[in-house]
Amino acid sequence: MKSLAILIGCAMAAWAASNDTFVIRNADVYPVTGAAMKGVSVLVQDGKIADIGAKIVAPKGMRVVDAKGLRVYPGMIDSGTELGLAEIESVRESVDTGELGEFMPQLRALVAVNPGSEHFGVVRVNGITSVMTFPSSGGRGGGGGGGRFGGGEQQLIAGQAALIHTDGWTWEDMAIERTAAMHLIFPSIAGRGGRGGGPIPDSVLELISGTAGASYTQARHTYEQQIAKLNDFFDQARQYQKERAAHAPGFKTDLKMEAMIPVLEGKVPMAVSASRASAIHDAIAFADKQNIKIVLLQPRELGQAAAELKAKNIPVILGRVLALPEAEDDPYDQAFTLPAEAYKAGVKFAFGTFDNEFVRNLPFQAATAVAFGLPYDEALKAVTINPAEIWGVANELGSVEKGKWADLVITTGDLLEIQTGIKHLYIKGKEVELTNKQTRLYEKYIAR
Amino acid sequence: MTKIKILLAASIALAPLGAETTVIRNATIMTVTKGTLKGSIVVRDGKIAEVGEKVMEPADAKIIDAGGQYVIPGIIDCHSHIAVDGSVNEGSVSVSSMVDIKDVINPEDIAIYRALAGGVTTANILHGSANAIGGQTLVLKMRWGKDAQGMIFEGALPGIKFALGENPKRAGNPQGGRGATTVEARYPATRMGIEDTIREAFNEAKAYKAEWDAYNAKVAGGEHLIPPRKDLKLEPLKEVLEGKRYIHAHCYRADEILMLMRVADDFGFKIRTFQHVLEGYKVAKEIAAHGAGASTFSDWWAFKVEALDAIPYNAAIMQKYGVVVSMNSDDAELMRHLNTEAAKAMRYGGVSETEALAMVTLNPAKQLGIDNRVGSIETGKDADLVIYDKYPLSDFAKVEKVLIDGNLYFDRDQDVTGRAARQAEKQKLLDKEKQNQPRQQPQRRPGA
Numbered sequence: 051m052k053s054l055a056i057l058i059g060c061a062m063a064a065w066a067a068s069n070d071t072f073v074i075r076n077a078d079v080y081p082v083t084g085a086a087m088k089g090v091s092v093l094v095q096d097g098k099i100a101d102i103g104a105k106i107v108a109p110k111g112m113r114v115v116d117a118k119g120l121r122v123y124p125g126m127i128d129s130g131t132e133l134g135l136a137e138i139e140s141v142r143e144s145v146d147t148g149e150l151g152e153f154m155p156q157l158r159a160l161v162a163v164n165p166g167s168e169h170f171g172v173v174r175v176n177g178i179t180s181v182m183t184f185p186s187s188g189g190r191g192g193g194g195g196g197g198r199f200g201g202g203e204q205q206l207i208a209g210q211a212a213l214i215h216t217d218g219w220t221w222e223d224m225a226i227e228r229t230a231a232m233h234l235i236f237p238s239i240a241g242r243g244g245r246g247g248g249p250i251p252d253s254v255l256e257l258i259s260g261t262a263g264a265s266y267t268q269a270r271h272t273y274e275q276q277i278a279k280l281n282d283f284f285d286q287a288r289q290y291q292k293e294r295a296a297h298a299p300g301f302k303t304d305l306k307m308e309a310m311i312p313v314l315e316g317k318v319p320m321a322v323s324a325s326r327a328s329a330i331h332d333a334i335a336f337a338d339k340q341n342i343k344i345v346l347l348q349p350r351e352l353g354q355a356a357a358e359l360k361a362k363n364i365p366v367i368l369g370r371v372l373a374l375p376e377a378e379d380d381p382y383d384q385a386f387t388l389p390a391e392a393y394k395a396g397v398k399f400a401f402g403t404f405d406n407e408f409v410r411n412l413p414f415q416a417a418t419a420v421a422f423g424l425p426y427d428e429a430l431k432a433v434t435i436n437p438a439e440i441w442g443v444a445n446e447l448g449s450v451e452k453g454k455w456a457d458l459v460i461t462t463g464d465l466l467e468i469q470t471g472i473k474h475l476y477i478k479g480k481e482v483e484l485t486n487k488q489t490r491l492y493e494k495y496i497a498r
Numbered sequence: 499m500t501k502i503k504i505l506l507a508a509s510i511a512l513a514p515l516g517a518e519t520t521v522i523r524n525a526t527i528m529t530v531t532k533g534t535l536k537g538s539i540v541v542r543d544g545k546i547a548e549v550g551e552k553v554m555e556p557a558d559a560k561i562i563d564a565g566g567q568y569v570i571p572g573i574i575d576c577h578s579h580i581a582v583d584g585s586v587n588e589g590s591v592s593v594s595s596m597v598d599i600k601d602v603i604n605p606e607d608i609a610i611y612r613a614l615a616g617g618v619t620t621a622n623i624l625h626g627s628a629n630a631i632g633g634q635t636l637v638l639k640m641r642w643g644k645d646a647q648g649m650i651f652e653g654a655l656p657g658i659k660f661a662l663g664e665n666p667k668r669a670g671n672p673q674g675g676r677g678a679t680t681v682e683a684r685y686p687a688t689r690m691g692i693e694d695t696i697r698e699a700f701n702e703a704k705a706y707k708a709e710w711d712a713y714n715a716k717v718a719g720g721e722h723l724i725p726p727r728k729d730l731k732l733e734p735l736k737e738v739l740e741g742k743r744y745i746h747a748h749c750y751r752a753d754e755i756l757m758l759m760r761v762a763d764d765f766g767f768k769i770r771t772f773q774h775v776l777e778g779y780k781v782a783k784e785i786a787a788h789g790a791g792a793s794t795f796s797d798w799w800a801f802k803v804e805a806l807d808a809i810p811y812n813a814a815i816m817q818k819y820g821v822v823v824s825m826n827s828d829d830a831e832l833m834r835h836l837n838t839e840a841a842k843a844m845r846y847g848g849v850s851e852t853e854a855l856a857m858v859t860l861n862p863a864k865q866l867g868i869d870n871r872v873g874s875i876e877t878g879k880d881a882d883l884v885i886y887d888k889y890p891l892s893d894f895a896k897v898e899k900v901l902i903d904g905n906l907y908f909d910r911d912q913d914v915t916g917r918a919a920r921q922a923e924k925q926k927l928l929d930k931e932k933q934n935q936p937r938q939q940p941q942r943r944p945g946a
Contacts, residue, residue: 135801138800138801138802138803138806139800139801139802140801140802140803141802141803169800170801172799311541340514367783372831372834372835373831373833374612374830374831378608379608379920379924381913381914381917382611382612382834382913383614383615386896405802407798407799407800407801408797411797412795413893414838414893417892417893417894418835418893420894421887421888421893421894421895421896422896466893466894467892467893467894468838468841468842468844468845468891468892468893469841469844469891469892471845472847488799488809488810488811489811491807491809491811492811492815492847493681493778494807495779495782495815496778496811496815498780498782498783
């Protein structure tokens with residue numbers, strides 16, 4: 051009897067200590083994929099959501115998190131970051147976002163993710179549990195620049211973007227999808243900077259006479275050359291794929307070409323950065339011609355391309371909502387209203403901050419879109435279930451549903467509201483402390 | 499082209515209403531100094547004539563029904579570089595006190611209108627941060643449509659920009675290293691040299707002031723003398739010593755903040771504001787004791803080495819130690835939502851609603867010495883008012899109307915409804931330009 055009691059005691063202790071099994075009680079659950087449920091429990095077992103409901107009986111001894119008056123949301127997903135790849139923007143040695151080389155599909159962002167980056171802790175405390183981290187995502191100056199530190203060479207294929215959790219001991223731990231997308235920075239006809247900070251639109255560029263007109267012709271020529279190069283590269287990859295399948299004599303493994311095969315097979319989408327409507331239109335035409343699956347990144351306008359995106363079911367990662375208009379005479383709220391415009395056109399989208407230091411503001415960017423016409427539920431979806439679907443992991447994350455990873459945020463209020471406090475955060479059911487370098491400095495100096 | 503843009507931009511401007519009487523009715527009024535109430539504001543002759551739950555509505559008053567909406571004082575940005583024609587830095591010398599932002603104000607900068615659309619009514623326009631002692635600064639009201647002179651905040655003391663840390667020492671460390679480049683290094687290259695540069699300048703200014711004081715004393719005594727030579731570099735520094743010009747010092751690290759206060763102590767002047775002041779929380783006691791204000795970013799960090807210890811709790815900690823704190827933008831985009839930057843002080847560090855709102859209204863007014871005119875909703879103050887559709891310390895709110903001196907300078911409804919007409923006007927101008935095109939084309943050489 052005695053030994054049995056000890057055994058049971060041990061088992062219970064082990065259970066109580068296991069940190070990815072617990073129950074959240076009395077919570078208002080916002081699953082995103084369904085209606086809110088008030089005053090219910092969420093049972094988490096082995097890191098996954100085992101049950102949600104009013105009548106869950108927690109096994110005796112199981113850790114209970116009382117969430118009375120609090121809300122449970124799925125952790126947020128930022129679909130465009132360079133997290134883990136860059137520490138201090140101005141210090142070259144600390145930045146690994148932009149590699150040299152025009153066609154670099156073999157590069158993997160994942161292997162350069164530094165799990166010890168201070169940025170992860172800063173981002174987590176605002177409820178962001180996973181991010182897409184892109185090689186050469188830059189986010190400043192748009193596509194075509196080869197990243198912030200691209201050595202001046204124009205990049206076209208920047209490498210493989212990874213979907214990662216914002217916590218883990220190693221990048222292997224953190225990986226959700228090692229290669230969630232291949233990043234293509236679509237060529238653009240970059241005009242001179244307009245007075246509003248953005249480039250001069252094509253329609254106006256064509257009108258400019260003299261030297262500017264000549265440089266436009268030159269830019270157009272360069273652009274066409276780049277598109278031709280891009281098509282060549284895909285043709286080569288297809289040829290390689292054929293020879294490889296046929297075990298052609300003298301066949302040699304080529305790492306660039308190998309990396310392209312999942313793209314050609316439609317297993318990995320090409321994430322295409324293109325900002326203006328004309329470039330988006332061309333990118334869609336390119337995807338059609340090459341018969342590849344694409345996700346559009348960081349458009350700054352949609353215009354007539356919206357209908358094309360909708361017709362072809364191409365999802366979009368909308369960049370910063372808090373951005374200036376492209377041209378001086380564009381409406382002041384152009385970037386604020388772009389999400390509402392995408393929604394009205396029936397385009398599926400998720401949000402990305404395309405940043406490092408400001409990833410933590412993802413929920414506030416989503417809220418701004420609501421202020422300017424996007425239905426609230428759509429904004430919430432665009433930081434949870436939509437990105438999970440777009441990046442092919444909706445069976446694992448993106449909502450509070452049975453069977454998914456317990457990537458959960460417990461809050462004092464609306465997840466997207468700036469004043470809301472985050473009380474608990476779980477990644478794969480493991481509670482992550484809501485501390486970071488900044489909270490530690492705060493504790494230290496408030497007590498000076 | 500420029501002409502087209504100016505025409506379009508100008509057409510956005512609303513015709514100022516003149517000195518008519520306006521009543522803003524049924525609003526939730528956040529006065530900052532006298533609590534929050536539901537009621538009306540009477541505006542007469544550009545000033546707030548009455549605020550209360552019940553007011554005397556003049557019979558001929560123009561009525562703005564703000565039912566369900568919120569009114570706050572016009573937002574004041576204590577650090578901006580908009581409305582400046584061309585570069586904001588005169589980088590050739592380390593002491594550039596002879597240059598003045600007033601000489602390069604561009605009243606047609608579209609950023610003014612965009613700032614207005616974000617509720618900003620007043621901004622401190624600063625020289626850049628390339629010099630230990632930079633150029634002279636100026637306070638503007640965002641009176642879009644007026645000329646440069648018409649935008650100047652009457653009676654506001656002018657300032658001068660100082661800069662510490664990485665930016666002013668950059669020219670001392672040209673790319674490739676000192677001596678390894680054709681660009682000559684400019685002293686200083688270190689924080690030590692920055693202290694010395696400032697001390698040397700004030701050493702000169704002190705002697706210069708003594709020379710003038712002696713001259714003035716003698717003249718007052720009836721002597722007839724030739725005045726000393728006027729020195730345009732030292733004149734603004736003499737004004738600093740006389741308390742007639744404010745110092746706004748760009749800084750990041752605690753050591754340099756302390757350094758500047760000690761230099762100021764030695765020469766007997768005050769630092770009016772520390773700008774950015776990201777490590778201000780580490781020397782908050784000292785800043786409070788000196789009596790300087792602090793104008794910071796809400797959450798910028800990690801973009802450079804000196805911003806590594808920046809924390810979003812900075813504003814809250816400094817406030818706790820008794821420093822007058824404001825949130826600034828330093829950025830034409832961020833400037834458009836300083837209300838949410840204020841709300842971040844509530845999220846990070848638990849600042850109260852009124853204190854947070856004061857950080858973008860009353861506190862910057864105090865820092866610029868204009869709180870007798872603006873910064874709160876009180877009888878007798880300038881009628882600089884912002885109407886939001888929702889509770890303004892939230893990312894779900896947007897600006898509906900902005901008044902400056904009682905005149906309506908921004909109206910979202912009018913902006914939105916006027917877009918079709920502006921688009922048509924633009925198209926007309928473009929078509930006209932197209933018709934002119936053949937005549938403007940440079941003559942093609944035969945055979946070319």
